[in-house]
Amino acid sequence: MDDLLRxxxxxxxxxxxxxLDAFLGQTNATAVRLESxxxxxxxxxxxxxxxxxxxxxxxxxxxxGYSSARILREAGYAGELRAQGDVLVDQIALMRRCGFxxxxxxxxxxxxxxxxxxxxxxxxxxxAADGRTPVWALRHG
Amino acid sequence: xxxxxxxxxxxxxxRVEEFREQVARRLAGELSEDQFKPLRLMNGLxxxxxxxxxxxxxxxxxxxxxxxRMLAHIARTYDKGYGHFTTRQNIxxxxxxxxxxxxxxxxxxxxxxxxxxxxxxxxxxxxSDQFAGAAADEVTDPRPWAELLRQWSTFHPxxxxxxxxxxxxxxxxxxxxxxxxxxxxxxxxxxNAAGEIGxxxxxxxxxxxxxxxxxxxxxxxxxxxxxxxxxACLRVYNRYGRRDNIYKARIKILIHEIxxxxxxxxxxEEWAHVKTLGLxxxxxxxxxxxxxxxxxxxxxxxxxxxxxSDPDFALWVDQNVKPHKQxxxxxxxxxxxxxxxxxxxxTAEQIELMADLAExxxxxxxxxxxxQNIVLPHVxxxxxxxxxxxxxxxxxxxxxxxLISDIIACPGLDYCSLANARSIPLAQKIATRFSSIERQRxxxxxxxxxxxxxxxxxxxHAGHIGIxxxxxxxxxxxxxxxxxxxxxxxxxxxxxxxxxxxxxxxxAIERTVETYRAVRxxxxxxxxxxxxxxxxxxxxxxxx
Numbered sequence: 001m002d003d004l005l006r007x008x009x010x011x012x013x014x015x016x017x018x019x020l021d022a023f024l025g026q027t028n029a030t031a032v033r034l035e036s037x038x039x040x041x042x043x044x045x046x047x048x049x050x051x052x053x054x055x056x057x058x059x060x061x062x063x064x065g066y067s068s069a070r071i072l073r074e075a076g077y078a079g080e081l082r083a084q085g086d087v088l089v090d091q092i093a094l095m096r097r098c099g100f101x102x103x104x105x106x107x108x109x110x111x112x113x114x115x116x117x118x119x120x121x122x123x124x125x126x127x128a129a130d131g132r133t134p135v136w137a138l139r140h141g
Numbered sequence: 142x143x144x145x146x147x148x149x150x151x152x153x154x155x156r157v158e159e160f161r162e163q164v165a166r167r168l169a170g171e172l173s174e175d176q177f178k179p180l181r182l183m184n185g186l187x188x189x190x191x192x193x194x195x196x197x198x199x200x201x202x203x204x205x206x207x208x209x210r211m212l213a214h215i216a217r218t219y220d221k222g223y224g225h226f227t228t229r230q231n232i233x234x235x236x237x238x239x240x241x242x243x244x245x246x247x248x249x250x251x252x253x254x255x256x257x258x259x260x261x262x263x264x265x266x267x268x269s270d271q272f273a274g275a276a277a278d279e280v281t282d283p284r285p286w287a288e289l290l291r292q293w294s295t296f297h298p299x300x301x302x303x304x305x306x307x308x309x310x311x312x313x314x315x316x317x318x319x320x321x322x323x324x325x326x327x328x329x330x331x332x333n334a335a336g337e338i339g340x341x342x343x344x345x346x347x348x349x350x351x352x353x354x355x356x357x358x359x360x361x362x363x364x365x366x367x368x369x370x371x372x373a374c375l376r377v378y379n380r381y382g383r384r385d386n387i388y389k390a391r392i393k394i395l396i397h398e399i400x401x402x403x404x405x406x407x408x409x410e411e412w413a414h415v416k417t418l419g420l421x422x423x424x425x426x427x428x429x430x431x432x433x434x435x436x437x438x439x440x441x442x443x444x445x446x447x448x449x450s451d452p453d454f455a456l457w458v459d460q461n462v463k464p465h466k467q468x469x470x471x472x473x474x475x476x477x478x479x480x481x482x483x484x485x486x487x488t489a490e491q492i493e494l495m496a497d498l499a500e501x502x503x504x505x506x507x508x509x510x511x512x513q514n515i516v517l518p519h520v521x522x523x524x525x526x527x528x529x530x531x532x533x534x535x536x537x538x539x540x541x542x543x544l545i546s547d548i549i550a551c552p553g554l555d556y557c558s559l560a561n562a563r564s565i566p567l568a569q570k571i572a573t574r575f576s577s578i579e580r581q582r583x584x585x586x587x588x589x590x591x592x593x594x595x596x597x598x599x600x601x602h603a604g605h606i607g608i609x610x611x612x613x614x615x616x617x618x619x620x621x622x623x624x625x626x627x628x629x630x631x632x633x634x635x636x637x638x639x640x641x642x643x644x645x646x647x648x649a650i651e652r653t654v655e656t657y658r659a660v661r662x663x664x665x666x667x668x669x670x671x672x673x674x675x676x677x678x679x680x681x682x683x684x685x
Binding site: 062067074090121 | 149151152158262293298299379414423
């Protein structure tokens with residue numbers, strides 16, 4: 001887990017994530033891995049017992065995980081939401097906006113570049129899952 | 142026109158600096174072309190056959206003289222002295238050097254312009270009716286809605302890696318001048334029984350190798366819910382659009398496969414959830430934007446009459462000038478289709494002249510049309526003759542709007558690495574064959590559209606006459622399609638039969654239009670005749 005980037009204050013979750021099928025078939029797992037073609041809504045009845053949801057990005061072009069993340073956050077999931085796979089520095093800011101708060105990229109990222117990417121835009125146009133105030137709300141106080 | 146506030150300006154300026162860093166990493170060899178590609182493609186920079194091409198966004202095709210002048214400056218300073226206006230109401234420069242792109246974007250940012258999302262699998266430039274704010278038949282000006290969508294779609298965190306590119310169009314009249322139903326989402330503003338304005342939403346249109354006309358998905362969405370509804374439409378697509386095959390990844394394929402009813406059901410379900418999230422801006426934000434699109438200060442006393450004594454001027458008026466909602470004013474279209482020219486191209490000098498003329502005669506407003514022409518939307522009838530003289534002196538007064546030589550053509554094999562055949566020389570050949578304006582006017586409205594490959598950037602499916610360039614055993618071959626339309630009577634063209642070489646296709650077009658002349662009834666357009674008699678008489682004339 002050397003390459004884990006994490007934006008949470010709580011201790012990292014130690015239990016390995018199980019597949020969605022395995023998770024739905026047992027009652028005690030607290031970490032699950034969601035493939036990009038799996039339905040995040042299948043987890044909604046179980047969010048209160050989950051501490052870690054890992055969402056797979058098999059290729060950076062596969063953007064399904066962005067929707068999965070928002071769906072989970074919109075349903076109130078407050079545990080760790082991790083993006084794993086082909087995660088690039090130029091995508092981290094968008095992923096943070098969708099609710100991801102930890103990252104395990106296939107190829108290690110330059111921490112300074114990540115920090116620059118996350119701090120770059122002062123303003124955003126949309127309300128998303130990160131609680132940032134959109135420009136339209138700033139305009140109308 | 143919309144004016145940036147500090148937030149808009151900061152976002153665009155920040156994007157310039159971000160891209161400057163990305164280009165520096167590429168030039169220093171820290172990024173390979175493979176790694177750089179997804180970054181440049183989010184910002185309108187393509188690697189073509191001979192050079193980089195930069196596509197600059199012109200939101201909903203509207204710009205002012207200052208912006209137009211900047212486009213000329215970029216053409217002159219960084220390109221070969223010209224630019225190419227596109228079917229997405231944008232402009233692209235075909236001879237750009239990578240090292241210059243950050244400076245170009247910085248210059249554009251000084252006039253509130255950018256290249257954000259002019260390529261990539263994201264929401265592209267929002268297109269609209271080029272007569273917005275001027276047409277008598279619109280229920281409202283569609284551009285405030287388009288601007289609201291522009292902001293919402295800019296760096297949308299969830300929809301920047303969609304299965305495929307995504308195009309949205311907003312119109313507000315029954316006459317469709319923007320090919321609305323050939324978009325991923327087409328929005329037609331309309332009124333409900335209570336007289337309130339809302340949006341009819343069509344989803345799943347498009348051209349490409351599998352052309353589709355978008356079905357109606359929702360008949361009325363109130364302005365206060367527009368963004369959340371569109372968000373729901375996109376989320377269903379992002380989750381379930383196909384990602385296994387790039388050619389089946391557009392939303393039209395999803396809707397074709399699951400059916401419009403099932404897609405509608407899924408969107409409604411998603412929307413029921415999404416609209417509880419507070420994603421829609423308050424009405425005050427729409428009002429703020431709409432106030433910037435208030436009509437200009439029209440002169441109510443300007444005469445509503447026209448001196449038509451100059452026959453060449455009268456010809457241009459008859460063909461290129463359309464009625465305005467304000468008495469005493471007119472909408473003038475500047476044709477970028479001179480005989481022998483490259484459709485949509487304009488030199489830096491011509492672009493500057495159009496900027497000057499917009500400032501002098503059209504309340505400092507210009508529009509780019511999807512047919513690759515330029516519109517001055519608000520011209521006093523009393524100024525039309527002076528305007529025409531200035532245009533004529535610059536080779537910009539070709540009186541051929543919507544005639545056979547007003548051709549839409551993609552860049553084709555002269556520029557594009559995807560093309561199978563050249564489009565531009567063929568467009569020039571056709572325009573030259575039909576150069577007689579009397580003959581063109583006799584043929585009447587005839588929309589001819591050429592694509593140099595199956596991706597259909599030249600809208601050939603929607604041409605009354607469409608031409609598709611293909612590669613046949615290593616030689617360029619052109620297929621002929623008849624009966625397409627991108628207007629409110631949208632339809633897709635049908636292939637007549639075996640293709641032709643470059644000279645053969647021009648002859649086939651000639652036989653096609655002569656067949657039309659032989660069988661048309663009085664006042665019948667080519668498209669109407671085709672729909673009445675079918676393809677057979679044309680096939681007989683072409684192949685018989």
